[in-house]
Amino acid sequence: MIIYDLICEHGHRFEGWFKTAADFADQESTGMLNCPTCGSYHVTKLPTASHINLHRSEPKTPDHVVADVSNTLLEKIQDYVASHYDDVGNDFPEEARKIHYGETAARNIRGTASIDEVNELNEEGIQALPIPGAPVDKTKLN
Template sequence: MIRYSLRCEKAHEFEGWFSGSADFDDQQQRGLIGCQVCGSVQVSKMLMAPSVSTAREKEATRTLALDTAQKQAFAKIRETLATIRANAEDVGDKFPEEARKIHYGEAEERGIIGQASAQEARALIEEGIEVAPLPVLPDDVN
């Protein structure tokens, strides 16, 4: 995983975690990276100083672990995500179109999951269509 410091076109700064540079580029090209403040998808990486750690710091990082409460919380999140996925139809990149059809009664009402850009999700919400992002947990990408 790599952490990038990001800035939107309106100078709001935030950070994002990606599996690599290609993952950032792909998500940016697909409009999936948006500013949490203004929603802009015009996002760029900021200059960052490299993180250099000593052997002692590396050892400390390797021994860090989740406490019992955190492990239980992640287990509940994973269980909830599994339930959502098991009870929803994956419509892939047709998500915005299918969500609208369901909302306007043009398709049968059912749970769906899929992909939508930040702009598409914002447009759905503005239309009164209830959508929510599904989290990607650390184990899902490592």
């Protein structure tokens, strides 16, 4: 399996996974590659640093790759919510209701609620979405 960093004519970067370098060349020459973001068929391979495996450890399995991508995406979502939403803590269900029913100014909020409270809010037509807590950074453990 070979992984290339690709970019479309609109600057969207993405990865392409190919069985061999020849498979990439075949797909590129026949116009089979397209950008998953915009659909453009004008895709080129980006230059990448060579990877030299100095250790004899097993390469990451696809499951590990998916977990890494999921954790990165979750961290980005958490960072965005933390910087763009007001933290109302344990008062989240009450504040969400006040905003929904016009008792207080509309704004983006975040806080703590049980699954039952989130379900009740959703049944009332109030959009609430649980976001998992931050993954533990194993490098910062004592």
